[in-house]
Amino acid sequence: xxxxxxxxxxxxxxxxxxxxxxxxxxxxxxxxxxxxxxxxxxxxxxxxxxxxxxxxxxxxxxxxxxxxxxxxxxxxxxxxxxxxxxxxxxxxxxxxxxxxxxxxxxxxxxxxxxxxxxxxxxxxxxxxxxxxxxxxxxxxxxxxxxxxxxxxxxxxxxxxxxxxxxxxxxxxxxxxxxxxxxxxxxxxxxxxxxxxxxxxxxxxxxxxxxxxxxxxxxxxxxxxxxxxxxxxxxxxxxxxxxxxxxxxxxxxxxxxxxxxxxxxxxxxxxxxxxxxxxxxxxxxxxxxxxxxxxxxxxxxxxxxxxxxxxxxxxxxxxxxxxxxxxxxxxxxxxxxxxxxxxxxxxxxxxxxxxxxxxxxxxxxxxxxxxxxxxxxxxxxxxxxxxxxxxxxxxxxxxxxxxxxxxxxxxxxxxxxxxxxxxxxxxxxxxxxxxxxxxxxxxxxxxxxxxxxxxxxxxxxxxxxxxxxxxxxxxxxxxxxxxxxxxxxxxxxxxxxxxxxxxxxxxxxxxxxxxxxxxxxxxxxxxxxxxxxxxxxxxxxxxxxxxxxxxxxxxxxxxxxxxxxxxxxxxxxxxxxxxxxxxxxxxxxxxxxxxxxxxxxxxxxxxxxxxxxxxxxxxxxxxxxxxxxxxxxxxxxxxxxxxxxxxxxxxxxxxxxxxxxxxxxxxxxxxxx
Numbered sequence: 001x002x003x004x005x006x007x008x009x010x011x012x013x014x015x016x017x018x019x020x021x022x023x024x025x026x027x028x029x030x031x032x033x034x035x036x037x038x039x040x041x042x043x044x045x046x047x048x049x050x051x052x053x054x055x056x057x058x059x060x061x062x063x064x065x066x067x068x069x070x071x072x073x074x075x076x077x078x079x080x081x082x083x084x085x086x087x088x089x090x091x092x093x094x095x096x097x098x099x100x101x102x103x104x105x106x107x108x109x110x111x112x113x114x115x116x117x118x119x120x121x122x123x124x125x126x127x128x129x130x131x132x133x134x135x136x137x138x139x140x141x142x143x144x145x146x147x148x149x150x151x152x153x154x155x156x157x158x159x160x161x162x163x164x165x166x167x168x169x170x171x172x173x174x175x176x177x178x179x180x181x182x183x184x185x186x187x188x189x190x191x192x193x194x195x196x197x198x199x200x201x202x203x204x205x206x207x208x209x210x211x212x213x214x215x216x217x218x219x220x221x222x223x224x225x226x227x228x229x230x231x232x233x234x235x236x237x238x239x240x241x242x243x244x245x246x247x248x249x250x251x252x253x254x255x256x257x258x259x260x261x262x263x264x265x266x267x268x269x270x271x272x273x274x275x276x277x278x279x280x281x282x283x284x285x286x287x288x289x290x291x292x293x294x295x296x297x298x299x300x301x302x303x304x305x306x307x308x309x310x311x312x313x314x315x316x317x318x319x320x321x322x323x324x325x326x327x328x329x330x331x332x333x334x335x336x337x338x339x340x341x342x343x344x345x346x347x348x349x350x351x352x353x354x355x356x357x358x359x360x361x362x363x364x365x366x367x368x369x370x371x372x373x374x375x376x377x378x379x380x381x382x383x384x385x386x387x388x389x390x391x392x393x394x395x396x397x398x399x400x401x402x403x404x405x406x407x408x409x410x411x412x413x414x415x416x417x418x419x420x421x422x423x424x425x426x427x428x429x430x431x432x433x434x435x436x437x438x439x440x441x442x443x444x445x446x447x448x449x450x451x452x453x454x455x456x457x458x459x460x461x462x463x464x465x466x467x468x469x470x471x472x473x474x475x476x477x478x479x480x481x482x483x484x485x486x487x488x489x490x491x492x493x494x495x496x497x498x499x500x501x502x503x504x505x506x507x508x509x510x511x512x513x514x515x516x517x518x519x520x521x522x523x524x525x526x527x528x529x530x531x532x533x534x535x536x537x538x539x540x541x542x543x544x545x546x547x548x549x550x551x552x553x554x555x556x557x558x559x560x561x562x563x564x565x566x567x568x569x570x571x572x573x574x575x576x577x578x579x580x581x582x583x584x585x586x587x588x589x590x591x592x593x594x595x596x597x598x599x600x601x602x603x604x605x606x607x608x609x610x611x612x613x614x615x616x617x618x619x620x621x622x623x624x625x626x627x628x629x630x631x632x633x634x635x636x637x638x639x640x641x642x643x644x645x646x647x648x649x650x651x652x653x654x655x656x657x658x659x660x661x662x663x664x665x666x667x668x669x670x671x672x
Contacts, residue, residue: 074134077229091657096262117282118175128164160249165232224250319346330436356385597626608646
C-alpha cells in the first residue's frame with residue numbers, strides 16, 4: 001500500500017526520534033550517522049515542499065530557526081537552589097548524621113551522582129511538548145534559551161509517552177565533551193582565532209548564542225537528574241525519577257550509584273577521585289542526595305540550599321615541575337603579574353598546564369622564587385593554575401633571584417615599584433593608557449557579575465583595543481556594525497550579538513556600574529555600600545571625602561580613591577560621557593528587614609590578605625550583613641573568608657569541612 005505524505009512524514013519523525021533515543025539515551029546506536037542524516041534530509045525536504053506537515057516536535061526543529069533579538073527572562077516554577085559543598089569525610093559524616101536525625105522513620109538511602117561541570121538548566125513540558133528552557137540565573141529567574149535547547153538531540157521535543165503529564169519540569173546539566181572542545185579549538189587554531197579555555201565556559205557561551213544555527217554547530221549534551229514542578233505524574237524516589245526520565249526519553253548518567261551507608265558513599269568518593277579522569281567529560285565532584293522524596297520534604301531546606309543533598313568537591317590537584325621562564329602580564333591598574341612557564345608541563349584535571357600565576361612581587365620575593373626551581377602547581381577550583389610553593393631542597397646551585405622589568409613589556413613605559421601596600425608590586429607607569437591595561441579594564445567591565453556583556457571576553461577585548469576602535473569603556477557604546485565587520489574573523493552574527501550585549505548593559509544600574517569602572521579599591525561590596533548611601537551618580541560625585549568615609553565599610557582610603565577618581569579631569573569627562581550615552585546612573589535602594597541579611601546568624605573567620613578590604617573594614621561589612629566575626633576556627637564556624645597567604649586557619653577549615661570563600665564568592669554571597 002502506497003504511503004500518503006502525512007504518513008511518511010509521521011513515520012520519519014518516529015524513526016528519527018527512535019534513533020535519537022537509542023544514541024543519546026541508551027548509548028546503543030542502530031544506524032550510522034550517514035544513514036541518520038539521509039533520513040533527516042528526507043524529512044527536511046518533505047516539510048519544505050509541504051509546510052503543513054511540520055509539527056512542533058519534528059526533529060527538523062533541531063537544525064535551528066531564525067536568530068532571536070535577545071534573551072527574555074523566565075521565572076522558575078520552583079526555585080533552582082544551589083547545593084552546599086563539602087571537602088572531606090568528616091563533613092559527609094556530619095551530613096549523614098543530620099539526615100538520619102531529621103528524616104524521620106525508615107531506612108536511609110542515597111543516590112551518589114557525578115557532579116557534571118556544565119550549565120544547570122530547567123526544561124518545562126506542557127502536555128508532553130517542550131515549552132520553555134531556562135538557565136539557573138539567580139535561582140528564581142533565568143534566561144530563556146529554548147531556541148538553543150531545541151538544537152540538542154538528547155533533549156526530547158515531545159515526551160516519549162502516550163499519556164504525558166499536564167506539566168513536567170526537568171532539571172539537568174548541559175555539557176560538552178572534551179573531544180568536542182578539541183575539535184572546535186582545532187578549527188579556531190586553523191582560523192587564527194584564540195582558543196576556548198574549557199568545556200564549561202564554551203557550553204555557557206553556546207547557550208547564550210542568539211542564533212540557534214550557531215549552537216547547532218557545537219555538539220552540546222544533556223544529563224537529566226531532577227525535577228521541579230509536576231502535575232499528572234507521581235514520583236516518590238530518585239530511583240523512580242531516573243526510571244521515569246529514561247522512559248520519557250532523557251539521558252541520565254549511568255554512573256549513578258545508590259548507597260545505604262555513608263561508608264559506601266565515601267568509598268565512591270575514593271573511586272571517582274581517580275576514575276573521573278577516564279570520563280569523556282569534566283566533573284568536579286559528586287552529589288549525594290537522599291533517595292526518598294518524603295524524607296526530603298521532612299528535612300526541608302534553608303533559604304538557599306536543600307538539607308537533603310550535599311556536593312562533595314574533589315580537592316584541587318597538584319603537580320611538580322621545573323620553572324623554566326617567567327613572563328609578565330599587565331593588569332587593569334598597571335600591576336605586573338609574574339606568570340611561570342614550565343617544562344615539562346604538568347597534567348592537572350586531565351589538561352596539560354604550561355603556565356601558572358605567581359600572584360605578585362611580594363609573593364615571589366617572600367618565597368625567593370628562582371628560575372630552575374622545582375615548584376608545586378595547583379589548579380585552584382580546577383580552573384586557575386597557580387604556583388603554590390617552591391621545593392627548596394631541589395634547588396640547583398648558583399641560581400639567582402628573578403629580575404623584574406624596568407619597562408612595560410607591552411607599551412614600553414617605565415616600570416615603578418610600589419611598596420606602600422602590604423602586598424607590594426611593580427606597575428606600568430602609563431596608567432589607563434597602556435593597551436594591556438585598557439584591555440583588562442574592558443574585560444573587567446564586561447564580567448557577568450558587573451555589566452554582563454555577552455561576547456566581550458579577553459580575545460575580543462584585545463582585538464578591539466589593538467585595532468584602535470576602543471580606548472576606554474565608553475568607546476564600546478560608540479561601536480558600529482561596519483567597524484566590527486572590518487575586523488578579522490568578525491562575522492555579522494558575532495557583531496550583532498556583541499552590539500546587542502553592549503546596548504543591553506546600559507540599564508544594569510549604579511551598583512553594578514561603579515565596580516565596572518576600574519576604580520582602585522572599589523569592588524562589588526563597597527559599591528553596594530556606597531549606592532545605598534548615595535543612590536545616584538550625581539550624589540556620589542557631590543559627596544566629600546568625609547561623607548564617603550562615613551559610610552560604614554568604606555573607610556578613608558577607599559573614600560579618597562573614589563573621590564579622586566571622579567574629581568580628576570578624566571573622571572569628570574567619564575561622568576559626562578556616561579550621561580550622554582544613556583546609561584542608568586541610579587540605584588533602587590533596598591528596604592532591609594531585620595534577620596533577612598545574607599549572613600544572619602553566621603560566624604565568619606577572616607584569614608590572609610584581602611584585595612579590597614582591610615581587617616577593620618571587612619569585619620564591619622560582615623556585621624552589617626548580619627554576621628559576626630571570630631578569631632579562631634571551630635565547628636561552630638560557618639564560613640572562612642581566605643585571602644592571599646592564608647595559613648593555619650585555612651588548613652583547619654578544610655580539615656573540618658567548613659566552607660571556604662574567596663573574596664569574589666564573599667561578594668556574591670553579600671549580594672544575596
